[in-house]
Amino acid sequence: MDEVKVLLDMDEMPRRWYNILPDLPEQLPPPINPATKEPIGPEDLAPIFPMELIKQEVSQERYIDIPEEVVEAYYRIGRPTPLYRARRLEKALGTPARIYYKREDVSFAGSHKPNTAIAQAYYNMKEGVEKLSTETGAGQWGTALSLGCALFDLACEVFMVRVSYDQKPYRRIIMELYGSTVNASPSDKTNAGRSVLEKDPNHPGSLGIAISEAIEVAATNENTKYSLGSVLNHVLMHQTVVGQEALLQFDKIDVKPDVMIGCVGGGSNFGGFIFPALGRRLRGEDNSTRFLAVEPVGCPTLTKGEYRYDFGDTAMTTPLLMMYTLGHDFVPSPIHAGGLRYHGDAPTVSLLHKTGDIDAVAYDQLSTFEAGRLFTKTEGLVPAPETCHAVKAAIDEALDAKKKGEERVIAFNLSGHGLLDLKGYADFLAGRLK
Numbered sequence: 001m002d003e004v005k006v007l008l009d010m011d012e013m014p015r016r017w018y019n020i021l022p023d024l025p026e027q028l029p030p031p032i033n034p035a036t037k038e039p040i041g042p043e044d045l046a047p048i049f050p051m052e053l054i055k056q057e058v059s060q061e062r063y064i065d066i067p068e069e070v071v072e073a074y075y076r077i078g079r080p081t082p083l084y085r086a087r088r089l090e091k092a093l094g095t096p097a098r099i100y101y102k103r104e105d106v107s108f109a110g111s112h113k114p115n116t117a118i119a120q121a122y123y124n125m126k127e128g129v130e131k132l133s134t135e136t137g138a139g140q141w142g143t144a145l146s147l148g149c150a151l152f153d154l155a156c157e158v159f160m161v162r163v164s165y166d167q168k169p170y171r172r173i174i175m176e177l178y179g180s181t182v183n184a185s186p187s188d189k190t191n192a193g194r195s196v197l198e199k200d201p202n203h204p205g206s207l208g209i210a211i212s213e214a215i216e217v218a219a220t221n222e223n224t225k226y227s228l229g230s231v232l233n234h235v236l237m238h239q240t241v242v243g244q245e246a247l248l249q250f251d252k253i254d255v256k257p258d259v260m261i262g263c264v265g266g267g268s269n270f271g272g273f274i275f276p277a278l279g280r281r282l283r284g285e286d287n288s289t290r291f292l293a294v295e296p297v298g299c300p301t302l303t304k305g306e307y308r309y310d311f312g313d314t315a316m317t318t319p320l321l322m323m324y325t326l327g328h329d330f331v332p333s334p335i336h337a338g339g340l341r342y343h344g345d346a347p348t349v350s351l352l353h354k355t356g357d358i359d360a361v362a363y364d365q366l367s368t369f370e371a372g373r374l375f376t377k378t379e380g381l382v383p384a385p386e387t388c389h390a391v392k393a394a395i396d397e398a399l400d401a402k403k404k405g406e407e408r409v410i411a412f413n414l415s416g417h418g419l420l421d422l423k424g425y426a427d428f429l430a431g432r433l434k
């Protein structure tokens with residue numbers, strides 16, 4: 001019981017992804033074509049996604065085999081990832097609770113995002129696609145997809161929101177080292193970008209504009225497809241390698257989490273972490289774990305949003321998705337946790353919150369950086385500003401357990417490190433955060 005970290009061998013890596021769709025308590029409302037108001041079909045998605053991913057998006061199979069080449073790439077970039085016990089944080093809090101964290105920061109891109117980027121690059125390569133296009137804000141997703149494309153010899157074109165392109169050069173440099181073309185968005189390479197630049201040549205850009213540019217490139221170029229890093233069913237499914245490994249690690253030390261926690265932007269690291277355990281509950285096998293989604297007060301989709309159909313993007317180019325949303329025109333406050341500034345949430349996570357299977361809590365930016373500082377000082381690892389939300393919730397659970405004298409087992413997903421996001425910590429240390 002003295003464990004600090006729980007490791008897995010290569011042959012213990014998951015060989016299949018877990019698809020939660022067949023286990024959902026209600027049928028998932030389908031994406032809707034905004035023009036016809038009819039559910040969209042595979043033919044609507046075929047111009048921008050490869051067939052295998054379209055199939056996975058609607059699959060009712062509980063498990064889908066992970067191709068050998070993808071398993072090998074997972075191994076190369078750091079899977080299986082360790083599960084750590086936060087003994088020094090527990091001690092600092094004086095709590096009887098045990099806190100564990102799953103280390104997704106160890107991947108080459110510094111976050112969980114390669115788990116889907118690698119799978120998506122692989123299927124595109126298999127279907128003869130030569131180039132992927134995508135958007136990125138601060139660059140986490142662009143970096144992960146660039147890595148995936150580099151490993152499977154695909155070209156990659158990234159539209160990076162201009163303010164980030166100008167102010168956060170480091171991830172752009174990594175993307176370029178991987179061989180990607182990185183454009184500041186709005187760019188003069190697409191109709192969508194040019195029309196914005198005509199009105200305002202100094203437009204700072206937005207994720208919505210970058211999405212429109214990336215989709216236009218995929219839709220208008222032969223052998224080019226588009227790739228999305230969160231929200232969609234197949235993306236969350238690829239991330240379930242995280243939760244499956246964690247369950248195996250907890251089984252090894254004969255421990256069961258009372259609560260599993262993750263931060264939620266679009267919902268991919270949270271879904272990937274909790275779905276395998278939540279599936280056990282949905283199938284009536286085990287009901288001992290609570291599931292807690294954590295979001296910023298500045299973008300409170302699950303805690304303050306409405307459950308309804310809305311566009312996935314600001315520019316209203318995507319199908320309508322049934323989800324908790326703040327409205328596609330919602331402008332979140334400019335918090336440092338850029339990955340959590342999405343107006344909606346994955347339809348699966350949204351449905352499971354509506355049915356009461358997932359709880360949600362929101363924290364302000366200052367308290368999350370405070371949690372990040374304590375975690376760094378005690379555990380020695382700098383969490384990403386997004387991840388600090390999960391850290392804060394874990395600390396609050398541990399303090400609640402202390403108050404009640406409970407030996408609670410708390411597990412959270414350490415979705416990424418913050419070594420390329422130090423501006424937020426700098427503002428925090430200088431007292432510039434409100």
Ligand SMILES: *Cc1c(COP(=O)(O)O)cnc(C)c1O
Binds near residue numbers: 111263267340415417
């Ligand atoms: C992108 C990102 C997130 C948010 O995205 P999800 O799809 O909600 O997981 C969280 N943490 C890190 C480190 C990220 O890079």
